[in-house]
Amino acid sequence: MIDVLWGGPAFEAGVAPGMKLVAVNGNKFGGDILKDAVKAAKNGTQPIELLVEYAGSYLSIKLDYHGGNQYPHLERIEGAMDRLTAIAQPKAAPIR
Secondary structure (H helix, E strand, C coil): CCCCCCCCHHHHHCCCCCCEEEEECCEECCCCHHHHHHHHHCCCCCCEEEEEEECCEEEEEEECCCCCCCCCCCCCCCCCCCHHHHHHCCCCCCCC
16 A cells, blocks of 8 residues: 555554555455455445555454445536636647
């Protein structure tokens, strides 16, 4: 893990920067394994079981998270300056 959100579910479960995720729910970590486990946990009550390696030791961490996969997105704030539209505008060709 490069970083962990302070106060988030992983942080509260004991996940810390520097840990290497090895397995999720007994399956070798890779590809969509974590995403699938988070999706499955949304409709259940069992915690997601993480196996992490840290400082030469393996640790089992139970992550009690059932909020499903979340994807950040931008939303306009009414009345706020619209900087995104200005940034996305194509630049004018230089005059030669």
